[in-house]
Amino acid sequence: MRIVYSWLKEFLPEAPGPERLEVLLAGLGLEVERIMPLAVPHRQVVFARVLAVEPLEGREVRRLVLDAGQEVQVVSGDPNAQPGMGVALALPGAVLPEGSVGVRRVAGVESYGMVLSARELGLGEYGGGLLEFPPEALPPGTPLAEVFGPDEVIEVEITPNRPDWLSVYGVARDLATLGFHLIEPRPQPKTTPLPLPFGLTIEEPRACDRFTLSYARGIRIGPSPLQVQRRLFAAGMRPISNVVDATNYAMLELGNPMHAYDAAFVGEGLWVRFARPGERLVTLDGVERTLGAGDLLIAVKTGEETRPAGLAGVMGGAEDEIRATTTAVALEVAHFDPVTIRRTARRHGLRTEASYRFERGVDPEGVHRAADRFFELLQAWGGEGVEVAQARLDLDHTQPPEPIAFRPAYTNRLVGMDYPEAEQLGVLARLGCRVEAGEAEGVYRVTPPSHRVDLRIEEDLVEEVARIVGYDKIPTSLPSFFPHPDNLGVDEPYEATERLKAVLAGLGFQEVINYAWSSPEECALYRAPAPTVYMQNPQTPERTALRTMLYPGLLKNLQHALAQGEVGPFLLFEVGRVFQQTETLHLAGLLWGEAVPGLWQRGLEGSFFALKGLLETAARNLGSGVRVERETAPHLHPGISGGVYWNGVRVGQMGALHPAIAEAVELPLGVFLFELALPLPKGPGGFRDMARFPASLRDLAVVVPEEVPYAEVERLIRAHAGEYLERLEVFDLYRGRPLEAGQKSLAFHLVFRHPERTLTDLETEAFMQQIIAAVESRGYAIRR
Numbered sequence: 001m002r003i004v005y006s007w008l009k010e011f012l013p014e015a016p017g018p019e020r021l022e023v024l025l026a027g028l029g030l031e032v033e034r035i036m037p038l039a040v041p042h043r044q045v046v047f048a049r050v051l052a053v054e055p056l057e058g059r060e061v062r063r064l065v066l067d068a069g070q071e072v073q074v075v076s077g078d079p080n081a082q083p084g085m086g087v088a089l090a091l092p093g094a095v096l097p098e099g100s101v102g103v104r105r106v107a108g109v110e111s112y113g114m115v116l117s118a119r120e121l122g123l124g125e126y127g128g129g130l131l132e133f134p135p136e137a138l139p140p141g142t143p144l145a146e147v148f149g150p151d152e153v154i155e156v157e158i159t160p161n162r163p164d165w166l167s168v169y170g171v172a173r174d175l176a177t178l179g180f181h182l183i184e185p186r187p188q189p190k191t192t193p194l195p196l197p198f199g200l201t202i203e204e205p206r207a208c209d210r211f212t213l214s215y216a217r218g219i220r221i222g223p224s225p226l227q228v229q230r231r232l233f234a235a236g237m238r239p240i241s242n243v244v245d246a247t248n249y250a251m252l253e254l255g256n257p258m259h260a261y262d263a264a265f266v267g268e269g270l271w272v273r274f275a276r277p278g279e280r281l282v283t284l285d286g287v288e289r290t291l292g293a294g295d296l297l298i299a300v301k302t303g304e305e306t307r308p309a310g311l312a313g314v315m316g317g318a319e320d321e322i323r324a325t326t327t328a329v330a331l332e333v334a335h336f337d338p339v340t341i342r343r344t345a346r347r348h349g350l351r352t353e354a355s356y357r358f359e360r361g362v363d364p365e366g367v368h369r370a371a372d373r374f375f376e377l378l379q380a381w382g383g384e385g386v387e388v389a390q391a392r393l394d395l396d397h398t399q400p401p402e403p404i405a406f407r408p409a410y411t412n413r414l415v416g417m418d419y420p421e422a423e424q425l426g427v428l429a430r431l432g433c434r435v436e437a438g439e440a441e442g443v444y445r446v447t448p449p450s451h452r453v454d455l456r457i458e459e460d461l462v463e464e465v466a467r468i469v470g471y472d473k474i475p476t477s478l479p480s481f482f483p484h485p486d487n488l489g490v491d492e493p494y495e496a497t498e499r500l501k502a503v504l505a506g507l508g509f510q511e512v513i514n515y516a517w518s519s520p521e522e523c524a525l526y527r528a529p530a531p532t533v534y535m536q537n538p539q540t541p542e543r544t545a546l547r548t549m550l551y552p553g554l555l556k557n558l559q560h561a562l563a564q565g566e567v568g569p570f571l572l573f574e575v576g577r578v579f580q581q582t583e584t585l586h587l588a589g590l591l592w593g594e595a596v597p598g599l600w601q602r603g604l605e606g607s608f609f610a611l612k613g614l615l616e617t618a619a620r621n622l623g624s625g626v627r628v629e630r631e632t633a634p635h636l637h638p639g640i641s642g643g644v645y646w647n648g649v650r651v652g653q654m655g656a657l658h659p660a661i662a663e664a665v666e667l668p669l670g671v672f673l674f675e676l677a678l679p680l681p682k683g684p685g686g687f688r689d690m691a692r693f694p695a696s697l698r699d700l701a702v703v704v705p706e707e708v709p710y711a712e713v714e715r716l717i718r719a720h721a722g723e724y725l726e727r728l729e730v731f732d733l734y735r736g737r738p739l740e741a742g743q744k745s746l747a748f749h750l751v752f753r754h755p756e757r758t759l760t761d762l763e764t765e766a767f768m769q770q771i772i773a774a775v776e777s778r779g780y781a782i783r784r
Contacts, residue, residue, distance in 0.1 A: 002235045003154045006151045008154075032155070045116070046144065056109065073111070078130045116131060164451045177430040209399075214333075214375070259310065279297075367394075514556070551590070559667060611674060627711055646680045654675075696753070697752075
């Protein structure tokens with residue numbers, strides 16, 4: 001929500017500046033997202049009155065003659081330009097958000113400046129026509145900077161439980177609990193004993209427990225005042241006319257949504273009822289909607305029939321809207337059931353300022369004040385000819401708030417503070433609560449005000465005391481406690497996952513978080529297991545089931561990045577839950593591009609070993625070991641894939657994306673994936689002291705057929721190296737002469753070490769002869 005600072009000051013004259021307000025609002029629970037200054041127009045932007053509009057033959061633009069203190073002509077293509085209207089005129093030399101203004105020749109006519117839309121003036125995003133002001137708003141030629149002075153907009157994030165903050169007065173009222181003087185709004189329109197030309201019926205008191213209908217005539221439709229338009233734009237709403245703007249202005253100011261009908265189309269009166277099957281309604285946005293049985297309607301009664309006139313609490317109908325010929329209005333200010341409004345708005349895909357407030361709850365006792373404010377504004381903006389009927393229809397089925405038992409001692413026990421009882425009761429009184437002594441000592445009956453729909457139980461009142469006194473007064477030190485033995489280690493899986501994430505991030509991986517939703521079509525496209533858990537009411541066809549693997553999400557992340565023109569390389573990972581026969585936690589990773597520079601192998605094979613090396617490094621940082629053995633998977637390249645074994649336990653697979661999938665989803669070749677089931681098996685762990693004795697180093701080159709995997713040779717060497725082999729690592733792969741075709745040479749570093757003494761050369765040679773004998777017995781050769 002956007003709060004105009006000068007508007008807030010009308011209720012809190014003592015309010016500090018916006019920067020200090022940001023701190024105070026945060027203490028009350030209102031997070032300030034940003035503070036934006038309102039642009040002050042350049043001095044060469046002035047008020048002008050249109051004297052004449054002359055079409056230019058064969059052109060879409062027109063010549064406008066304006067009174068800006070002197071007669072000025074400009075050329076404009078805006079469709080709403082008409083004689084008599086007030087406009088903003090940028091004279092030559094004016095500087096606008098989109099550039100400077102000068103004299104130019106358009107269609108053979110000299111244009112001395114330009115008339116402005118809201119966007120061109122920097123007030124709002126609407127650029128579909130000229131900004132229209134009342135013709136007598138200012139003397140022609142007056143700089144708009146004299147009216148649109150410096151101001152600021154405070155944008156705050158409203159929590160769903162505090163609908164009373166959805167108005168300028170609501171925020172001011174809460175700030176006043178900190179000790180500021182609050183000016184209560186008491187609108188007093190001039191009323192006349194007019195007869196009401198309509199009636200009112202509520203068929204569904206459960207869905208609408210209060211409805212007021214008021215009447216005024218003698219209205220002349222026109223633009224609202226300059227300052228009002230600026231505030232509406234700043235609050236995110238586009239000015240329409242004085243009547244419509246008055247409904248929006250009063251709602252933003254006081255919090256009660258309202259709707260004005262052209263009284264000529266209201267007929268015998270309004271009915272509040274649910275829609276009947278097959279009924280249709282064209283809403284104010286011009287869309288014809290088929291109504292459902294759960295849609296609450298405002299209907300117009302004519303004779304024995306009632307026809308839909310609007311979706312209650314959401315959007316009015318097009319037939320009864322305020323138009324240029326409107327001379328009398330019927331004003332609705334009501335209170336609707338939040339659940340009913342939420343269902344209707346969601347069913348029709350509508351989200352309006354009114355529905356946003358009704359869904360959270362508005363003040364049922366604020367309806368008269370809101371209506372009076374509307375008519376007060378209408379009379380101020382529309383002239384003395386506006387007659388407001390003294391009578392008002394008010395069907396009230398609301399129930400007063402229930403008193404809540406409140407114990408100051410319980411507050412202190414729950415918060416861990418020692419608030420004085422008088423201070424606690426004073427806080428509740430400043431919030432507008434009625435505090436009465438209860439039947440038992442130390443217990444009070446607290447009746448919350450009607451605008452605080454969130455106060456329902458004693459703990460709500462306790463929270464209010466702590467909030468207003470100040471959360472910063474509560475000590476931040478945690479009490480000492482001793483966990484129950486059953487709880488020891490319960491956070492270990494979480495901590496292990498966080499350590500794993502930190503290690504991957506340190507290796508250059510970027511974490512992503514994707515939706516847990518998928519679909520059977522997506523699973524089939526990416527060759528993932530078919531879904532087993534489906535959503536009963538999916539919002540989109542692409543999200544009908546829970547995902548079975550993580551890697552499709554990473555592939556879509558890569559698709560999006562490449563489509564945005566990013567060039568990589570990419571290292572991505574995600575930790576998330578998948579849903580196959582059971583719900584499990586997985587880790588998935590993706591590599592594309594030269595994420596590991598300086599590889600001694602290139603192409604697909606090099607990228608495979610790069611990803612394998614990253615996994616091995618991650619395992620080593622976590623005190624574990626990884627090996628990869630040849631294995632195929634439906635989504636991986638059949639010749640470049642393998643099973644991943646973490647501390648000797650198979651946990652998943654890794655390899656290149658299957659070329660058929662890459663072609664189907666338009667991804668380049670060379671995308672590598674891994675996906676592992678969590679938690680990962682623990683390694684031996686523990687602390688090992690630094691070696692105190694030197695190691696014995698040997699190198700060995702084994703010649704094997706091309707199809708023999710490295711893992712098989714590694715297992716063979718480890719099995720016959722004896723108990724003192726400390727480390728084994730491959731450092732070279734060679735093919736070519738003098739080796740025969742179909743042969744390859746794998747060269748290894750071997751490190752032997754005895755924990756309690758230095759190994760002799762004879763002992764080390766004995767280990768090497770054992771290895772050589774095993775290699776040769778398998779039919780492999782030693783490269784000399």
